[in-house]
Amino acid sequence: xxxxxxxxxxxxxxxxxxxxxxxxxxxxxxxxxxxxxxxxxxxxxxxxxxxxxxxxxxxxxxxxxxxxxxxxxxxxxxxxxxxxxxxxxxxxxxxxxxxxxxxxxxxxxxxxxxxxxxxxxxxxxxxxxxxxxxxxxxxxxxxxxxxxxxxxxxxxxxxxxxxxxxxxxxxxxxxxxxxxxxxxxxxxxxxxxxxxxxxxxxxxxxxxxxxxxxxxxxxxxxxxxxxxxxxxxxxxxxxxxxxxxxxxxxxxxxxxxxxxxxxxxxxxxxxxxxxxxxxxxxxxxxxxxxxxxxxxxxxxxxxxxxxxxxxxxxxxxxxxxxxxxxxxxxxxxxxxxxxxxxxx
Amino acid sequence: xxxxxxxxxxxxxxxxxxxxxxxxxxxxxxxxxxxxxxxxxxxxxxxxxxxxxxxxxxxxxxxxxxxxxxxxxxxxxxxxxxxxxxxxxxxxxxxxxxxxxxxxxxxxxxxxxxxxxxxxxxxxxxxxxxxxxxxxxxxxxxxxxxxxxxxxxxxxxxxxxxxxxxxxxxxxxxxxxxxxxxxxxxxxxxxxxxxxxxxxxxxxxxxxxxxxxxxxxxxxxxxxxxxxxxxxxxxxxxxxxxxxxxxxxxxxxxxxxxxxxxxxxxxxxxxxxxxxxxxxxxxxxxxxxxxxxxxxxxxxxxxxxxxxxxxxxxxxxxxxxxxxxxxxxxxxxxxxxxxxxxxxxxxxxxxxxxxxxxxxxxxxxxxxxxxxxxxxxxxxxxxx
Numbered sequence: 001x002x003x004x005x006x007x008x009x010x011x012x013x014x015x016x017x018x019x020x021x022x023x024x025x026x027x028x029x030x031x032x033x034x035x036x037x038x039x040x041x042x043x044x045x046x047x048x049x050x051x052x053x054x055x056x057x058x059x060x061x062x063x064x065x066x067x068x069x070x071x072x073x074x075x076x077x078x079x080x081x082x083x084x085x086x087x088x089x090x091x092x093x094x095x096x097x098x099x100x101x102x103x104x105x106x107x108x109x110x111x112x113x114x115x116x117x118x119x120x121x122x123x124x125x126x127x128x129x130x131x132x133x134x135x136x137x138x139x140x141x142x143x144x145x146x147x148x149x150x151x152x153x154x155x156x157x158x159x160x161x162x163x164x165x166x167x168x169x170x171x172x173x174x175x176x177x178x179x180x181x182x183x184x185x186x187x188x189x190x191x192x193x194x195x196x197x198x199x200x201x202x203x204x205x206x207x208x209x210x211x212x213x214x215x216x217x218x219x220x221x222x223x224x225x226x227x228x229x230x231x232x233x234x235x236x237x238x239x240x241x242x243x244x245x246x247x248x249x250x251x252x253x254x255x256x257x258x259x260x261x262x263x264x265x266x267x268x269x270x271x272x273x274x275x276x277x278x279x280x281x282x283x284x285x286x287x288x289x290x291x292x293x294x295x296x297x298x299x300x301x302x303x304x305x306x307x308x309x310x311x312x313x314x315x316x317x318x319x320x321x322x323x324x325x326x327x328x329x330x331x332x333x334x335x336x337x338x339x340x341x342x343x344x
Numbered sequence: 345x346x347x348x349x350x351x352x353x354x355x356x357x358x359x360x361x362x363x364x365x366x367x368x369x370x371x372x373x374x375x376x377x378x379x380x381x382x383x384x385x386x387x388x389x390x391x392x393x394x395x396x397x398x399x400x401x402x403x404x405x406x407x408x409x410x411x412x413x414x415x416x417x418x419x420x421x422x423x424x425x426x427x428x429x430x431x432x433x434x435x436x437x438x439x440x441x442x443x444x445x446x447x448x449x450x451x452x453x454x455x456x457x458x459x460x461x462x463x464x465x466x467x468x469x470x471x472x473x474x475x476x477x478x479x480x481x482x483x484x485x486x487x488x489x490x491x492x493x494x495x496x497x498x499x500x501x502x503x504x505x506x507x508x509x510x511x512x513x514x515x516x517x518x519x520x521x522x523x524x525x526x527x528x529x530x531x532x533x534x535x536x537x538x539x540x541x542x543x544x545x546x547x548x549x550x551x552x553x554x555x556x557x558x559x560x561x562x563x564x565x566x567x568x569x570x571x572x573x574x575x576x577x578x579x580x581x582x583x584x585x586x587x588x589x590x591x592x593x594x595x596x597x598x599x600x601x602x603x604x605x606x607x608x609x610x611x612x613x614x615x616x617x618x619x620x621x622x623x624x625x626x627x628x629x630x631x632x633x634x635x636x637x638x639x640x641x642x643x644x645x646x647x648x649x650x651x652x653x654x655x656x657x658x659x660x661x662x663x664x665x666x667x668x669x670x671x672x673x674x675x676x677x678x679x680x681x682x683x684x685x686x687x688x689x690x691x692x693x694x695x696x697x698x699x700x701x702x703x704x705x706x707x708x709x710x711x712x713x714x715x716x717x718x719x720x721x722x723x724x725x726x727x728x
Binding site: 275 | 409410517519520547548549550551552553555556559574575576577578580581582600601604614615616617618619620621622623624625626627628632634635636637638639703
């Protein structure tokens with residue numbers, strides 16, 4: 001890659017995207033059961049130095065999207081279609097060996113639960129150096145100082161000693177930092193973070209988010225942030241994709257999206273969250289029903305049964321994700337015109 | 345709402361309006377080691393001296409990070425944990441002194457709503473059997489007809505269809521399960537409900553449904569709540585008064601609005617600045633107080649002020665030697681109900697003391713992990 005970070009950032013051209021997901025469709029097929037489409041035609045781009053958020057509630061397909069990009073879904077029983085373009089190669093057409101080479105080197109991933117993502121019987125230091133040994137062909141001896149530097153960079157105090165520690169000897173926040181250090185050891189171009197702070201306390205969460213923010217700014221890594229927390233998105237992501245039922249229902253830049261959400265689901269999500277700076281005693285406006293009420297996307301809008309804005313056409317025709325001309329993409333037959341009236 | 349009620353009550357702590365009076369409660373869990381003989385090698389100071397009063401009809405929010413002892417305190421109020429020291433007076437009776445049949449009968453008045461609705465509902469019991477179990481145990485289901493009527497009322501109160509009675513927990517979504525948990529707590533007509541992280545396992549859209557439900561039920565049945573949660577935004581939304589806990593003790597206590605308008609303890613300030621707000625304008629502007637390092641181990645809490653190891657306003661004197669007590673501070677605009685456990689709260693508020701850099705110190709993890717590992721009897725339902 002020769003282009004500098006700045007000139008990439010200023011161009012909103014698809015060709016400049018580092019990672020480009022096109023029409024990703026993941027279907028789970030179990031013998032004797034109806035196939036389940038977890039991710040249904042998801043497309044988005046991530047440019048270097050940019051943070052793109054995938055937001056949604058459990059079951060919306062955000063984690064499956066990340067696993068599909070990383071090639072971590074099992075081959076049996078799962079059908080992955082579409083295209084994931086990374087620097088000219090389609091990751092979905094790569095062999096398992098090729099993907100193993102890419103993971104950790106080109107693509108880093110941070111998972112939600114650091115304890116189950118770290119090997120409990122191997123010291124932290126070995127787990128970090130392992131990445132360097134595997135991808136950079138370094139010896140353990142040469143890799144150790146690099147690993148120590150990584151631990152220091154992610155804010156683990158006394159890294160020399162921590163190298164010898166086992167995961168259970170670290171606190172949750174420190175484990176997550178160790179995991180980030182591992183993901184960053186080879187300076188991947190793309191980092192996918194799947195709910196990286198959900199298992200952490202808010203003060204620790206603030207530390208980790210600040211760390212990720214600095215990282216994107218300093219190294220130009222492209223970050224895909226997967227989370228259910230709109231507060232995290234508001235502070236971190238440049239662009240936001242809101243997912244519902246396996247499809248992107250709204251996409252926009254951070255500021256306009258939060259200032260004027262247009263999809264009733266996005267509006268509903270924002271209305272459901274008690275805000276620390278809101279007026280107290282005000283009632284929350286939850287989204288009625290639950291995900292189990294969804295309609296199939298083929299013939300209707302899945303969100304229609306829970307939608308306060310639903311009209312007849314919502315139950316009869318599938319909405320498409322369309323650009324409203326101002327950089328906002330919406331999948332809705334009857335979007336919210338004046339969102340302020342709904343949220344306040 | 346009960347806001348108006350509590351707002352008018354005087355901040356007297358010893359009136360008839362106090363339902364729960366917690367005095368100097370400590371819960372210490374022994375750490376045992378040894379192959380044949382268990383030797384006590386230390387204690388986890390999960391709750392280490394807490395005073396608090398919960399008034400009738402109010403919602404008291406207990407907030408803090410994991411390991412601060414908020415759940416243990418909640419459980420101590422139910423006598424699910426026997427306090428090592430101190431007393432819990434509920435409705436004029438000392439709960440810690442009760443045992444056997446008298447304690448069992450008292451439990452009718454204090455019910456609990458748990459975090460994980462799947463884990464707290466027996467998967468092999470139908471909803472009907474789950475709900476009627478407590479009523480039978482307390483002699484509230486006298487004849488079948490009135491019991492059936494009561495069950496229908498309960499379900500409609502929590503917004504579930506009557507058809508739910510014959511179903512089993514796995515047939516419901518997370519939000520519906522939490523509704524069943526709430527209905528079960530309501531079934532014995534309690535006075536106090538202790539809700540331990542009632543919404544943190546739920547999706548945000550469903551979370552709002554359950555929060556609204558809790559508010560409606562309080563209004564309808566005149567309930568008193570103790571809500572234990574880590575999410576400050578949720579706690580602030582539903583609570584009338586909030587206590588902030590850090591390492592086994594309250595560091596600040598105030599009316600919900602006062603706490604938000606003017607957090608006075610350094611820890612509360614840091615906690616508030618760390619809570620993400622779903623508004624990019626706020627997020628871009630706000631200044632974060634980033635705490636360095638982790639919560640110290642409750643098995644080996646720091647001397648003096650528990651927070652001094654991470655406090656950006658720490659001073660040379662007093663902080664590391666003298667443990668601050670909750671006190672009314674002399675700060676303009678802070679009412680008498682606003683109490684803070686910090687030696688320097690006034691000077692920090694006036695700007696006389698400025699924040700400085702803190703270097704992170706290592707936190708040794710105890711071999712058995714966090715406080716959670718020590719908590720609780722083998723089975724919660726057994727204890728109830």
